[in-house]
Amino acid sequence: MYNLEQYKLDEIIDANSLQDIQDKYSKLTNLSTITVDRQGVPVIKPSNFSKYCNLIRSSKEGYRRCITCDAMGGLQSSKLKKPIIYRCHAGLTDFSAPIIVNNIHLGSMLCGQVSIKEKDTRNSIDLQKLSEELCLPVDKLESALKEINTVSYEKVKNSADFMYMFANLIAKMGVANITHSKLLQETKEKMKFQQLARDIQIKSIQSQINPHFLFNTLNTMASMSLLENSNSTVELIYALSDILRYSLKNSDKMVNISVEINNIKKYLFIQSVRFKDKLKYKIDVPKNLLSCKIPAMTLQPIVENAVIHGIEPKKESGKIYINSKIKFGNCIVFKIQDNGMGIEADKLKSLKNKINSTNRDDSNIGMGIQIVQDRIKYYFGAQYGIDIKSSPDSGTIVYIKIPLVY
The missing domain is CATH 3.30.450 (Beta-Lactamase)
Structure with a gap:
């Protein structure tokens, strides 16, 4: 290293x-x-x-x-x-x-x-x-x-x-990018060390938060003067501070679903302030699942994609709906749905191929989903992970399947 x-x-x-x-x-x-x-x-x-x-x-x-x-x-x-x-x-x-x-x-x-x-x-x-x-x-x-x-x-x-x-x-994000690039280079040169590199890669990039979200949040807060004692500004700062603290403290941990959902609520609160009436959201997770475990920062990259690529480019208002249920008796399936721009068939096929591939490239396309997919398989095995359904102008649905773990 x-x-x-x-x-x-x-x-x-x-x-x-x-x-x-x-x-x-x-x-x-x-x-x-x-x-x-x-x-x-x-x-x-x-x-x-x-x-x-x-x-x-x-x-x-x-x-x-x-x-x-x-x-x-x-x-x-x-x-x-x-x-x-x-x-x-x-x-x-x-x-x-x-x-x-x-x-x-x-x-x-x-x-x-x-x-x-x-x-x-x-x-x-x-x-x-x-x-x-x-x-x-x-x-x-x-x-x-x-x-x-x-x-x-x-x-x-x-x-x-x-x-x-x-x-x-921000520094951790930069170091993670360096680590990622170094590991990609080493993996190409030494294929026999691929699994070790992937394990280290997963550890190194767990703490990342999309800089697009951070910069836009700062833009939003900067436009709402603290000198005016704005309650909205104070709430934004507290919400962002909690998200940063959550990422720094839990980047390599399993957390209760209730903790992950609470973090998502703070993220969506910030985005709803930023977009005003353009973004609506609903979260429906049964109480009996809130004490189950999930890798920290599993849901946020998916929700971010829904906001940035689905809702933000729309002229009209958009909605995000998150729910979960037990399936097959021993699995939890999360459903993250938006009514955004959707994905064209060829791009969807390319995205699915990428997140299910063992090869890695230097592009940022689908990186957040790819990281989540890698982490789920790293923790739980190949039978778990992500599936995506989408079509242009009809929105996107992302399914996340993980085992029922207490």
């Missing part, structure tokens, strides 16, 4: 995607944000930086101190493996959310450049000393410092916790 330490953060996460995430997070929270590597050096452009911090960084010595401060904040948070809140060298409050995958510190996302409302420390900053040491006009420092935002400690803490979950999930 490859050594993760040989990769830089911007090699693991696409720089444009990372910039998009950072910009939207900064807009959502109204906090200055920057993403740095292990040494504290920025890997993309900063977002929403304050006039005060831009002035500090305009000085060669000020920039050096900021890089050192960022590196120390990132290192300390990585050692503790959790976000930390600290006071920077220029007197403002920042927080560092470490990006850690497989116990390897890849970098950090740093936010803040604020003063804490409960303890405003701006008056204790020695601007005259800063002016002399950084060769900056003291009057400009004073003017810029007055524009610094004052926020509550609770907001800083909640923002730090959310950033930590989000940044690490």
Whole structure:
């Protein structure tokens, strides 16, 4: 296997995607944000930086101190493996959310450049000393410092916790993509190791969530200002946080069906807010099945496909219906149905061939369904898995068959 330490953060996460995430997070929270590597050096452009911090960084010595401060904040948070809140060298409050995958510190996302409302420390900053040491006009420092935002400690803490979950999930997605590509290459070169590669591949990609969903959710939340104390925005943030937490904690576990369904409800709630009246959904799972086990993240990729490929392209409103029942006495069959665009016959045939094939290609077509199919067969055997029925303009039905396990 490859050594993760040989990769830089911007090699693991696409720089444009990372910039998009950072910009939207900064807009959502109204906090200055920057993403740095292990040494504290920025890997993309900063977002929403304050006039005060831009002035500090305009000085060669000020920039050096900021890089050192960022590196120390990132290192300390990585050692503790959790976000930390600290006071920077220029007197403002920042927080560092470490990006850690497989116990390897890849970098950090740093936010803040604020003063804490409960303890405003701006008056204790020695601007005259800063002016002399950084060769900056003291009057400009004073003017810029007055524009610094004052926020509550609770907001800083909640923002730090959310950033930590989000940044690490995105990093895991990037590492999973690298792992997937490496395994595909090794499998082609060494066919006798195919089964081992497939087992590792399944483990490496279990924690993925479709970035399409994440980016669109951030777009939705960013357009609903937190400053307006919008209840909908708060509910969206809680729902997304719960989904991220669910993915990170349960990626390689079997969970109760009730837990999986609860996660799907949060996902569909977010999408229903995004699409407003365009998306309706109903979930009908008998109570006697809720305590049965299912691999975590089995249903979400299928539901995502229904939303993205079925409902989203429609001009009219769409519906998604999820139900389950016991069949043959020892199996559970989930039925995920949408009234979306449907799939043409040749594409459906190609999709079925792909998800039932032992060969893997580099395309993203049907990847989510393919992963679910692989995991079901990995856990339960070849007699279980997915079947798809669809036709253009008539929607799609996906059946998922798993054994009855308590």
